Amino acid sequence: MTDSTSKEGPFRPEARNPRGFADKRARDLRAERAILEAVSAVYERYGFEALDTGAFEYADALGKFLPDSDRPNEGVFALQDDADLDGKNGQWMALRYDLTAPLARFAAQNWETLAKPFRRYAYGPVWRNEKPGPGRFREFIQCDADTVGSARPEADAEIIAMAVEGLQAAGLPRGAAVLKINNRKLLNGLLTAAGVETQGQKLSVLRAVDKLDRLGVEGVRLLLGEGRLDESGAFTKGAGLVGKSIDAVLDFVQAGSGGRTGTLANIANVIGGSAEGDEGLEELAKIDAALKSLGVDDDQAVFEPSIVRGLEYYTGAVFEAELLLSTLDEKGHKVSFGSIGGGGRYDDLVARFTGQQTPATGFSFGVSRLAAALRAAGRETGVTARGPVVIINFDQAHMGEYFAVAAELRHAGIPAEVYLGSSGMRPQMKYADRRMAPAAIMLGGDEIAAGTVTIKDLDLGRELASGVADNAAWKAERPGQQTIPRGELVAAVKTIIGRKIIGE
């Protein structure tokens, strides 16, 4: 196939990103890579091994997004594979929408040969075929860690400890994030003891509890009972609990007291009576003990009975990583970042394929989202996005000298390049400026003859320029410019770069 050519000339497509897809430049990539490198190192120290599955899965393996003939694309990017040579219809494939569905497929496929419990971490893009919007992309990077094949609460504790340590390694100082932990069995047990039997009513209770932050205790009280009329006059039907059960639920969700030990005691006081609730409490106690042994303190991981974290998926412990950082919006209002990731225990990972329940627990966070939060809070890690040292290109005859200087700087670990455009002096300085070059190297015929080199400290020039009114005087004085023996070049450039690293 070739581009169609008409009388109006060849077809010229518009250069644009597909909607919901974005290009990432060096600064974003450095930040994301620094996060992934730091977090991977932590996860590997915990004995988790890296796994990468392909971008596509067969659609039937994706579970809830199983395409049908009417709407194969709902929520995912799906396409029908080419038919096989034997004439069979091609199968539907879809890009992964998270990293858990591929893990489920992988674990089911390799279950017999895996060393179990199977502990893996994974990161990479996931794709969601949703309507894009400002800050809402259809492709983003996730990072997951899961333990498959261990029912022990200590496996949850390890995931929590890893999440705490991983986020800290990614650049979040202690106190900037907290892991909030709950157990689905507690509220379930409480509701069973209160006579709530149907799954539908339990889900309504979970939905009501999930609104505690937004509506407060009295709003949730209404949603647990008959229902709530909001400011706009719209009525939300409630879960239909009676007064005593409503009080029990509200006592439970308010049982968080800061310290894990205190919260455990509070929960014990309010949930009492059901086997499932007792089980949930015992699991939290074991998680607490393991976290203590792992050195995870109360300011890093707390029990928070109001955490819901998804509705039908989780079966035991659930956790959410909340950023305590905030930034100011354009109106000067403080904006909290809120949840950066979460996870919990689930049992149906492999069961979809094999029919066998398999205990699993994991944590997932959004890498781009964490990078954005770190940047907005001034906590970006990774090297600042500095450009290379630029060697000014005066004369084709001296190209060899320029390249030798560039090679010398590179061998010393300093990014450097010879300007290879076709322009004169002024555009070259502008180029160096736009690349955020720390320095420009000038090597004219005079310098070469004298065995010297001239270095211009560009940041110093920028600083001086911004504070100097008389532009002409600034130019004449050549601030930050020095001519030195050729042999002192690397040391001089290192001094300039070093000054900036310290100053930044």
Place this chain on the structure above:
Amino acid sequence: MTDSTSKEGPFRPEARNPRGFADKRARDLRAERAILEAVSAVYERYGFEALDTGAFEYADALGKFLPDSDRPNEGVFALQDDADLDGKNGQWMALRYDLTAPLARFAAQNWETLAKPFRRYAYGPVWRNEKPGPGRFREFIQCDADTVGSARPEADAEIIAMAVEGLQAAGLPRGAAVLKINNRKLLNGLLTAAGVETQGQKLSVLRAVDKLDRLGVEGVRLLLGEGRLDESGAFTKGAGLVGKSIDAVLDFVQAGSGGRTGTLANIANVIGGSAEGDEGLEELAKIDAALKSLGVDDDQAVFEPSIVRGLEYYTGAVFEAELLLSTLDEKGHKVSFGSIGGGGRYDDLVARFTGQQTPATGFSFGVSRLAAALRAAGRETGVTARGPVVIINFDQAHMGEYFAVAAELRHAGIPAEVYLGSSGMRPQMKYADRRMAPAAIMLGGDEIAAGTVTIKDLDLGRELASGVADNAAWKAERPGQQTIPRGELVAAVKTIIGRKIIGE
């Protein structure tokens, strides 16, 4: 949507990879990550900045793979985006099949604001909708570097020098790879001087030259003339050159003499006469000079007039990275790896969008392919895929001790985990063995009471086991097992791991 449930029970999809897609385990990922980290560092020292575009491009922007309504999937994975809210038909999108098409779109889209020349590197998966086969995947990792906006031959030289240095940093020792450089203008000029005018005839000549390795000089001579009858009796029509022109082409493609200076002189002797040929020769001379300044010697980059590297795409210098490593196949025959990557100069990068020719040059290599070659040749870099130290789990009552030991080892930078499965002692040792754990830590009631810890050196155990006939005796002797004071744990584990790192 939910899974369909029938009388035969719930639907159970088969757990399998989509055809042509593979899972990567830790060892593969470590090798690929080590390559990308090393190469990225080199490229950044050359002043190239990282760029990552999304997985999808609008199909019209992909150029030659522009989908039509009959066969939107030819060569690429394409799908029609959901219609916009305003009722317009959704646009066709396709997964990128290389990293150059997205660069073209990005450069055209941002041309006005980019600092030029624009130097970027990129790596990531690309997707090809082709028939998969053994070792032929539909998803693989590429790594590219390109300079856009410089017509200077020195820009080609930098790309070549980067490729040399990058492959070396990735683990190829000097002498294990060579960059072979040619210039499309040389043969073009020679053919023009010989009176060959049509593009079709020139392409036939290129195709014939491309078979030099396989058919030898006499085979190519036939293909340059009337044509060639192969062993099976099939006839390939030739390029239709006459005797003198055939000799000129054959003299040219055999002008490579090892050293770059010698080859330049040979080429000058055989191509003479056309403006285009002289231009090509001058460009190679400038590339040679820049490579010399950059410290790239004749054993690392040579001129090789028989290199063709694609047919219609390139307009000037072309280069190919050839691995000189070889391995043995299952029959004991030596197998060369051949080309690992290549590139060259091309001018239509942005022109498809803007109509303006823009000079560009770049190099691309296959990351998985390089990793496979390094492994097969025993040159794999990156840490060996060792598992974590495994702390044996004897008793729930001592879980706190186990976790404290794990945390202590991790803080010392040693991957460690507590066994969290539900099995007894023997399966735990088997688990540690399958994880390739360097050591197992045993902490029973006796050890805890005595303030000691028992360490089993698993590799030593494996080595001894493989050389000892009497399995029972080996078990009784507990080789590689030592009980030491608890405070000496980290040092003892470090000694065990250190011995292995040195021994490996």
